[in-house]
Amino acid sequence: MAFEIGMPVAPPSVSVREDALGRLAGLATPAGAFGGLGELSVWVAATQGVCPPLPVERVRAVIFAGDHGVSDHGVSAYPKQVTPAMVRTFVAGRAGVSALARQHRVALRVLDIGVDDDLTGVDPAVQEFKIRRSSGAIHLEDALTPEETLRALEVGATVAAQEISAGAQLLISGDMGIGNTTPAAALIAASLGLPAAEVTGRGTGVDDTALVHKQELIQQALDRVGDRCNDPLDTLTALGSADLAAAVGFMVGAARAGTPVLLDGLISVACALIADRLAPGAVDWFAAGHRSPEPAQSLALDKLGLSPILDLGMRLGEGSGAVAAVPLVRSASLLLSEVALLADLDLG
Amino acid sequence: MAFEIGMPVAPPSVSVREDALGRLAGLATPAGAFGGLGELSVWVAATQGVCPPLPVERVRAVIFAGDHGVSDHGVSAYPKQVTPAMVRTFVAGRAGVSALARQHRVALRVLDIGVDDDLTGVDPAVQEFKIRRSSGAIHLEDALTPEETLRALEVGATVAAQEISAGAQLLISGDMGIGNTTPAAALIAASLGLPAAEVTGRGTGVDDTALVHKQELIQQALDRVGDRCNDPLDTLTALGSADLAAAVGFMVGAARAGTPVLLDGLISVACALIADRLAPGAVDWFAAGHRSPEPAQSLALDKLGLSPILDLGMRLGEGSGAVAAVPLVRSASLLLSEVALLADLDLG
Numbered sequence: 001m002a003f004e005i006g007m008p009v010a011p012p013s014v015s016v017r018e019d020a021l022g023r024l025a026g027l028a029t030p031a032g033a034f035g036g037l038g039e040l041s042v043w044v045a046a047t048q049g050v051c052p053p054l055p056v057e058r059v060r061a062v063i064f065a066g067d068h069g070v071s072d073h074g075v076s077a078y079p080k081q082v083t084p085a086m087v088r089t090f091v092a093g094r095a096g097v098s099a100l101a102r103q104h105r106v107a108l109r110v111l112d113i114g115v116d117d118d119l120t121g122v123d124p125a126v127q128e129f130k131i132r133r134s135s136g137a138i139h140l141e142d143a144l145t146p147e148e149t150l151r152a153l154e155v156g157a158t159v160a161a162q163e164i165s166a167g168a169q170l171l172i173s174g175d176m177g178i179g180n181t182t183p184a185a186a187l188i189a190a191s192l193g194l195p196a197a198e199v200t201g202r203g204t205g206v207d208d209t210a211l212v213h214k215q216e217l218i219q220q221a222l223d224r225v226g227d228r229c230n231d232p233l234d235t236l237t238a239l240g241s242a243d244l245a246a247a248v249g250f251m252v253g254a255a256r257a258g259t260p261v262l263l264d265g266l267i268s269v270a271c272a273l274i275a276d277r278l279a280p281g282a283v284d285w286f287a288a289g290h291r292s293p294e295p296a297q298s299l300a301l302d303k304l305g306l307s308p309i310l311d312l313g314m315r316l317g318e319g320s321g322a323v324a325a326v327p328l329v330r331s332a333s334l335l336l337s338e339v340a341l342l343a344d345l346d347l348g
Numbered sequence: 349m350a351f352e353i354g355m356p357v358a359p360p361s362v363s364v365r366e367d368a369l370g371r372l373a374g375l376a377t378p379a380g381a382f383g384g385l386g387e388l389s390v391w392v393a394a395t396q397g398v399c400p401p402l403p404v405e406r407v408r409a410v411i412f413a414g415d416h417g418v419s420d421h422g423v424s425a426y427p428k429q430v431t432p433a434m435v436r437t438f439v440a441g442r443a444g445v446s447a448l449a450r451q452h453r454v455a456l457r458v459l460d461i462g463v464d465d466d467l468t469g470v471d472p473a474v475q476e477f478k479i480r481r482s483s484g485a486i487h488l489e490d491a492l493t494p495e496e497t498l499r500a501l502e503v504g505a506t507v508a509a510q511e512i513s514a515g516a517q518l519l520i521s522g523d524m525g526i527g528n529t530t531p532a533a534a535l536i537a538a539s540l541g542l543p544a545a546e547v548t549g550r551g552t553g554v555d556d557t558a559l560v561h562k563q564e565l566i567q568q569a570l571d572r573v574g575d576r577c578n579d580p581l582d583t584l585t586a587l588g589s590a591d592l593a594a595a596v597g598f599m600v601g602a603a604r605a606g607t608p609v610l611l612d613g614l615i616s617v618a619c620a621l622i623a624d625r626l627a628p629g630a631v632d633w634f635a636a637g638h639r640s641p642e643p644a645q646s647l648a649l650d651k652l653g654l655s656p657i658l659d660l661g662m663r664l665g666e667g668s669g670a671v672a673a674v675p676l677v678r679s680a681s682l683l684l685s686e687v688a689l690l691a692d693l694d695l696g
Contacts, residue, residue, distance in 0.1 A: 028437060029444050030425065030552035035641075035661030037672065077378065085693040089376060094688035096377055100679055102686070204378035293383075311659055312676075313383030324385065327675035328660075331448055338447035340440070345433040 003153045005233060009255045009281040012046035020045035020336060023052065028340040036307060040332035043287055047260040048169075052336035059262075059326050060107040060163045061172035061319045062250060063090060063097070064156070066114030066243025069137025071179030075214040077204045080134075080178045084117035087176065090318075091122055097174055097318035104326045106172070108319075111159065113152065114177070114242035129155040135241035138183055139220040142238045149237040149245050153278075156249025157256075164259050170329060171254045172289070173247040174319020175267035178204075181294060182214060184270035186221050186239040188296040190229035191273050192303055196222060201266070201294035203315075232277035244271055251275040255282035262329060264322040265292035265315060269300045276304065287329070289322030290314055351501045353581060357603045357629040360394035368393035368684060371400065376688040384655060388680035391635055395608040396517075400684035407610075407674050408455040408511045409520035409667045410598060411438060411445070412504070414462030414591025417485025419527030423562040425552045428482075428526045432465035435524065438666075439470055445522055445666035452674045454520070456667075459507065461500065462525075462590035477503040483589035486531055487568040490586045497585040497593050501626075504597025505604075512607050518677060519602045520637070521595045522667020523615035526552075529642060532618035534566050534587040536644040538577035539621050540651055544570060549614070549642035551663075580625035592619055599623040603630035610677060612670040613640035613663065617648045624652065635677070637670030638662055 020042040025031060032038065045053040065087050071080040089095045090110040093102070101108040112119055112127045116134035119127060131152050135143040144152070163171055181203035189199040196219035202211055221239055228234040236245050248271045254261045256279065263272050263286050276283040283304045290310035291298060301308060309325040368390040373379060380386065393401040413435050419428040437443045438458040441450070449456040460467055460475045464482035467475060479500050483491040492500070511519055529551035537547040544567035550559055569587055576582040584593050596619045602609045604627065611620050611634055624631040631652050638658035639646060649656060657673040 027444070028434070028442070029664050032553065033662065033664040034444065035663065037660050037662060079695070081695045082693070085695050086376070088694060089688050092688070094376075094686070094692070096375070096382065096683065096687050099682045099686035103679060103682055104675070205380065309660070310676075312385055312657070314381065314385060315383065316377050316381040324676065324679055327452070328658075328672065331451060331672055334447045334451055335444065338442070338450070339444050340437050340442035344442070345430070346436060347427070347429045347433050 003150060003157055003249060005278055007279065009279045011281055011284045013049040016049050016051050017042055017046035019051040023336050026341050026343065028342045028345050034335060036309065037328065037332050037335065040287065040329060041335045044329065044333045045336060047285060053333050056169050056330050056333040058167045059170045059172065060166060060168040061101060061174055061323060062159055062163065063110040063174035063176055063319060064113050064243040064247045065110060065176040066241050067116035067134040067177055068179035068183055068241050069134055070139065070182045070217060073137060073217060074210060075182045075217060076179045077206050078178050080116060083115050083176060083178050084119055087112060087115060087119060087126065088122060091126065095318055096316050097320040097323055100320055100323040104323060106323050106326055113246045129159065131242035138186060138239050139217045139224065143183060143241045144237050144245065146237050148242060149233060152242045152245035153249035156246035157253030160250045160253030160257065164257050168259060171259055171261045172264065172319045172322040173250050173268055173271065174264060175243065175247065175317050177243055180267055182218060183239055183241050183244060184267045185296045186218050187235060187270045187274055188300045189218065189222055190225065190235045190239055191277060192299060195219065199296035199299065201296060232274055236274055247271040248274045248278065252279045252282055255279060255285040261286045262289045262322045262325060263287065264289055264319045265317055266294040266297040267317060269297050272304060273300045289325035292321065351498060351505055351597060353626055355627065357627045359629055359632050361397040364397050364399050365390055365394035367399040371684050374689050374691065376690045376693050382683060384657065385676065385680050385683065388635065388677060389683045392677065392681045393684060395633060401681050404517050404678050404681040406515045407518045407520065408514060408516040409449060409522055409671060410507055410511065411458040411522035411524055411667060412461050412591040412595045413458060413524040414589050415464035415482040415525055416527035416531055416589050417482055418487065418530045418565060421485060421565060422558060423530045423565060424527045425554050426526050428464060431463050431524060431526050432467055435460060435463060435467060435474065436470060439474065443666055444664050445668040445671055448668055448671040452671060454671050454674055461594045477507065479590035486534060486587050487565045487572065491531060491589045492585050492593065494585050496590060497581060500590045500593035501597035504594035505601030508598045508601030508605065512605050516607060519607055519609045520612065520667050520670040521598050521616055521619065522612060523591065523595065523665050525591055528615055530562060530566060531587055531589050531592060532615045533644045534569050535583060535618045535622055536648045537566065537570055538573065538583045538587055539625060540647060543567065547644035547647065549644060580622050584622055595619040596623045596626065600627045600630055603627060603633040609634050610637045610670045610673060611635065612637055612667045613665055614642040614645040615665060617645050620652060621648045637673035640669065
């Protein structure tokens with residue numbers, strides 16, 4: 001699958017959006033009474049191109065797993081051996097997102113894109129799209145070669161096409177990778193022109209000393225890359241990783257195919273920001289599943305103009321915040337068809 | 349059912365709460381990564397008295413409907429004829445909360461406690477517990493007689509007992525009644541010792557002029573009642589309504605029976621505040637489903653020490669915000685049993 005850079009994405013239906021706004025205003029409720037749920041119903045209708053929209057039944061999530069060179073440099077509370085252990089936990093259906101996905105009938109797939117482990121004994125399909133073992137330590141070197149970046153983007157777009165062929169009405173990208181909040185925060189800082197001090201968070205829960213160190217490392221990475229940040233592809237090559245690039249490709253592929261994406265936390269929103277830079281207008285196909293406590297996630301959501309559905313202080317990653325929000329998207333998809341119109345009320 | 353006033357409520361299990369906190373901390377996730385969802389899982393376990401808790405499958409919601417004398421005095425954007433029309437819409441399964449309840453398999457029951465209409469042709473079971481036609485206009489007279497207040501409280505407790513007998517693991521009280529944000533705001537102002545200016549909101553969406561009028565009317569009601577606000581039963585008699593008193597009794601009955609309640613918006617939280625005054629400790633059996641844009645709702649939540657699950661700007665009432673939050677309570681009930689422990693991970 002050839003990956004097109006810079007070409008705008010066709011937007012969701014403007015006329016259906018107008019129809020949905022009209023129908024929402026005509027429901028047998030006070031104007032605006034559904035709040036954010038009503039706004040979400042309009043988005044769902046516009047992305048489907050039909051009002052009232054169809055129920056959003058088939059939701060599919062893909063976890064893009066990978067390791068990061070920075071995890072050898074004291075930026076995480078956990079060792080990188082946790083990454084392959086968690087891949088095995090996803091396969092076993094025992095992770096946090098596994099429980100949520102089962103509850104909500106969300107198809108869950110995990111792909112090793114850049115894990116620093118051979119995952120011996122794990123279903124080989126998990127490694128089908130592997131790009132490399134770990135990505136580079138971004139404060140010292142580029143995360144990827146330009147060729148690897150393109151290949152990872154293509155992998156992500158291919159996976160999106162597969163999931164859409166399998167019937168997905170809504171896609172979610174999840175993440176797993178010790179150290180991955182460091183490249184994600186760097187991608188956001190680079191895209192927004194912000195210093196490391198404004199984007200660095202505690203990730204899995206580092207202490208004050210490690211937080212300062214993490215911030216220094218992110219600033220070092222930003223300083224190393226300099227003006228290359230002006231180009232989104234260079235930014236991804238220099239500051240991202242194979243797993244993040246695949247998630248970006250997944251989002252761009254979904255948007256180009258007209259399939260909406262529900263974003264998760266910091267990693268997912270960092271990828272969405274790059275996706276919208278690579279494919280202008282892609283953001284119109286994205287909704288925000290939740291707000292994470294990571295400062296960079298909120299900064300990126302603001303830049304993208306997205307309001308999160310949930311704000312529960314979740315910071316697990318894995319796609320868990322988005323999967324937890326799926327019932328609300330489904331609720332939104334039902335309102336416009338199932339709720340009576342004010343004109344239908346018998347006021348005696 | 350005799351309704352006991354002032355007797356403290358036995359709390360959820362303290363030892364199970366400790367067990368649940370310990371198990372949550374041992375999950376294969378960073379500490380605190382589930383955020384509010386993790387706190388909710390601990391509450392669910394404590395209310396059930398077992399860790400890990402059972403899945404919360406059987407949720408039952410009751411809408412207590414009633415009219416309010418104040419609706420004849422310009423406090424709402426809608427005429428009171430909407431109340432019986434909406435009761436019929438609930439019966440037909442076409443209201444906002446109907447769609448959400450179907451989606452989440454929440455049993456939904458509507459009861460006319462004080463509607464100013466005979467509801468001719470509607471299933472007589474809906475009127476089985478009717479107290480009166482409309483409650484008094486609170487700025488001019490008491491909403492209820494003391495005998496009606498007690499009867500409404502007993503009705504609510506009886507209904508809670510019925511729903512628990514039907515298998516409810518979690519209860520929700522919903523509301524319907526044009527004008528009901530006025531008595532609800534007055535109950536909160538009276539309970540918190542605040543002036544009308546701090547509690548008055550737009551309800552179904554009144555304009556600036558009506559908002560000022562609504563605030564004056566609430567202040568007039570508070571001034572009329574004076575020191576009687578120090579007694580929760582007097583407060584309910586003077587400033588409440590039959591439907592609100594029934595909802596209070598429902599919550600107290602649930603708490604005394606050890607069945608948790610998920611609160612909805614302004615009306616529900618106002619009733620919870622009175623319930624906790626009548627039955628100290630009842631609040632420990634309550635969780636907050638959502639934050640409403642009504643200022644008094646947030647003030648009451650703060651007083652009760654509750655953090656809402658959703659914050660979507662919903663202001664529909666009907667129990668809709670609580671029903672929309674049910675999947676999150678169910679998610680919370682699954683985490684402690686379905687997610688692997690950190691000790692189970694194979695770190696190679």
